[in-house]
Amino acid sequence: MSTVLQPSFDAAAFKVTTRAQWQAAADAWHRWGPFVGNWLGEATEVMFDLARIGPGCRVLDIAAGAGEQSISAARRVGTKGHVLATDIAPALLERAAADARKAGLSNLETREIDGEALDALPAASFDAAISRVGLIYFPDQQRALAGICRAPGRQSRGHRLFDAGKQSLLLDSGQDHPRAGTTASTAARTAGPVLARRGRRARSDV
Numbered sequence: 001m002s003t004v005l006q007p008s009f010d011a012a013a014f015k016v017t018t019r020a021q022w023q024a025a026a027d028a029w030h031r032w033g034p035f036v037g038n039w040l041g042e043a044t045e046v047m048f049d050l051a052r053i054g055p056g057c058r059v060l061d062i063a064a065g066a067g068e069q070s071i072s073a074a075r076r077v078g079t080k081g082h083v084l085a086t087d088i089a090p091a092l093l094e095r096a097a098a099d100a101r102k103a104g105l106s107n108l109e110t111r112e113i114d115g116e117a118l119d120a121l122p123a124a125s126f127d128a129a130i131s132r133v134g135l136i137y138f139p140d141q142q143r144a145l146a147g148i149c150r151a152p153g154r155q156s157r158g159h160r161l162f163d164a165g166k167q168s169l170l171l172d173s174g175q176d177h178p179r180a181g182t183t184a185s186t187a188a189r190t191a192g193p194v195l196a197r198r199g200r201r202a203r204s205d206v
């Protein structure tokens, strides 16, 4: 009789590896910031528009990395607003904080937080939550989304989570994650016309 070994996924080990890889890649990811900003810049602006991020807004950025989009958000919300850039890899957040200081932005704060464990944040403390190409790294996207939906305040403007990253939209719309799928397809549906209106055809694979 032969034994069939079932592959098992160890979420905790995956997270340890993910963190270590991003810690090691911090410098490189930071260096590529302008390229990524250029690549995802328009989608990022759409994400901000959809999340109704404007002056005075309190924004939670999940899996913020080296903070390229957090800094754009901080500029948008202005001195009366606030951005909390969170990530599992502190080496990336150090780059985000340094860039914010260089840019003279005092409304951007960073904190090492696992995007699947946002309970550490006070409820109702944000007007909007954003994440750009972040959710794909979360082993339990349902849990992450439940936490993210809890993070914005009850008076928050419009939708609570938009992930404009192409990869996230694709992966989040898997049938295993119905709530993620709903959020992602809502964002995709809405982002398409917005991009089209801006004179750019929405790419068919987004």
Ligand SMILES: C[S@@+](CC[C@H](N)C(=O)[O-])C[C@H]1O[C@@H](n2cnc3c(N)ncnc32)[C@H](O)[C@@H]1O
Residues within 6 Å of the ligand: 015, 018, 019, 022, 036, 062, 063, 064, 065, 066, 067, 068, 069, 086, 087, 088, 089, 092, 113, 114, 115, 116, 131, 132, 133, 134, 137, 138
């Ligand atoms: C592709 S980078 C995107 C960074 C940034 N949002 C951007 O668009 O430049 C993915 C990020 O997800 C972060 N990440 C992965 N797993 C995470 C987790 N469980 N909680 C928080 N951040 C996580 C990584 O450290 C990395 O910074």
